Amino acid sequence: MPMTQNPKILLTGSRGQLGSDLKGLLEAEGLGVSAFDSRSLDVTDKKQVVDAALKARPDVIINCAAYTKVDLAEKERERAEAVNAGGVENIVNAAEKVNAAVIHVSTDFVFDGLKSTPYLETDRANPLGVYGETKLQGEELLRRYPRHIIVRTSWLYGASGPNFVKTMLRLAADKAVLRVVYDQTGSPTWTKDLAGALALAAKGAGNMPAGVYHYSNEGVASWYDFTVAIIEEAERYAGPFKCKEILPILTGGYPTPAKRPAYSVMCKDKIKKALPDLKIPHWRVSLRKMLAELYGKAGA
Numbered sequence: 275m276p277m278t279q280n281p282k283i284l285l286t287g288s289r290g291q292l293g294s295d296l297k298g299l300l301e302a303e304g305l306g307v308s309a310f311d312s313r314s315l316d317v318t319d320k321k322q323v324v325d326a327a328l329k330a331r332p333d334v335i336i337n338c339a340a341y342t343k344v345d346l347a348e349k350e351r352e353r354a355e356a357v358n359a360g361g362v363e364n365i366v367n368a369a370e371k372v373n374a375a376v377i378h379v380s381t382d383f384v385f386d387g388l389k390s391t392p393y394l395e396t397d398r399a400n401p402l403g404v405y406g407e408t409k410l411q412g413e414e415l416l417r418r419y420p421r422h423i424i425v426r427t428s429w430l431y432g433a434s435g436p437n438f439v440k441t442m443l444r445l446a447a448d449k450a451v452l453r454v455v456y457d458q459t460g461s462p463t464w465t466k467d468l469a470g471a472l473a474l475a476a477k478g479a480g481n482m483p484a485g486v487y488h489y490s491n492e493g494v495a496s497w498y499d500f501t502v503a504i505i506e507e508a509e510r511y512a513g514p515f516k517c518k519e520i521l522p523i524l525t526g527g528y529p530t531p532a533k534r535p536a537y538s539v540m541c542k543d544k545i546k547k548a549l550p551d552l553k554i555p556h557w558r559v560s561l562r563k564m565l566a567e568l569y570g571k572a573g574a
């Protein structure tokens with residue numbers, strides 16, 4: 275999909291954990307960014323989105339705005355749909371008016387997790403809950419617009435959370451024993467790494483045809499493995515933790531309103547081929563970097 279080398283970018287959801295890292299990166303790279311958080315641009319408001327696009331005249335709109343409360347979505351379908359599907363529809367409408375490309379972030383939760391080998395972009399989506407359903411609706415609406423890139427990602431965490439890493443750090447400070455599920459497998463992904471991939475895509479690096487792409491950090495883990503690594507890596511900054519034991523439990527031992535895919539590892543061959551300059555670190559390397567940043571020891 276042809277894009278300009280120094281694109282003007284309109285970014286939505288710039289206060290979220292991914293949006294804030296992407297905003298910082300794009301600004302550091304000297305790209306022209308009009309960044310909007312949920313207070314300055316509500317993606318469910320069609321007119322606001324058009325007005326913002328007409329004012330900014332972007333080459334690319336990057337959508338990091340989303341309703342991301344997976345469990346609450348089971349009770350708030352209308353709200354989740356308004357943001358994750360209606361919001362995308364409004365962005366497409368605005369993009370058409372200024373002939374901008376749209377880069378949109380989606381999720382591993384569009385899959386049912388029944389596979390045992392990494393999910394391909396062509397695999398059938400079959401979400402298990404309302405959040406995944408509404409994200410899939412958003413993908414489908416965007417696919418009708420020719421100038422789109424959809425990047426599905428998984429298990430996101432960043433210094434500006436809230437997220438799983440920060441929750442585990444808080445629990446480890448408070449509890450002697452943590453029980454964490456070990457029968458859900460995925461790939462943790464640092465928001466800064468994903469932001470780098472999105473920036474490359476926005477700059478038109480490589481040859482990226484319109485379509486769906488999968489991106490996560492390298493490697494796989496269960497939530498239990500991830501927790502063990504989080505506590506081990508954070509010990510040097512925040513230890514000793516009250517937590518002395520981390521026990522693996524089955525999903526059934528930690529019931530949640532929304533069902534989650536048991537296996538959501540995604541194959542990244544397509545994005546690697548489209549963006550040859552993309553370097554994807556192992557999740558543990560990125561976890562270490564994120565924790566250093568979180569505890570103010572970046573470069574440690």
Ligand SMILES: NC(=O)c1ccc[n+]([C@@H]2O[C@H](COP(=O)([O-])OP(=O)(O)OC[C@H]3O[C@@H](n4cnc5c(N)ncnc54)[C@H](OP(=O)(O)O)[C@@H]3O)[C@@H](O)[C@H]2O)c1
Nearest residue numbers: 287289290291292312316317339340342379381427429430
């Ligand atoms: N978190 C994960 O583990 C994960 C995994 C896979 C994919 N994803 C996808 O990755 C993307 C980024 O997720 P994230 O973790 O950065 O989410 P996040 O931290 O919840 O950020 C989402 C942002 O969207 C904003 N927002 C909500 N409703 C809006 C609206 N109507 N108009 C404009 N902005 C609105 C929120 O605003 P407020 O700050 O006001 O709440 C928030 O800042 C999303 O598309 C998500 O579906 C996330």
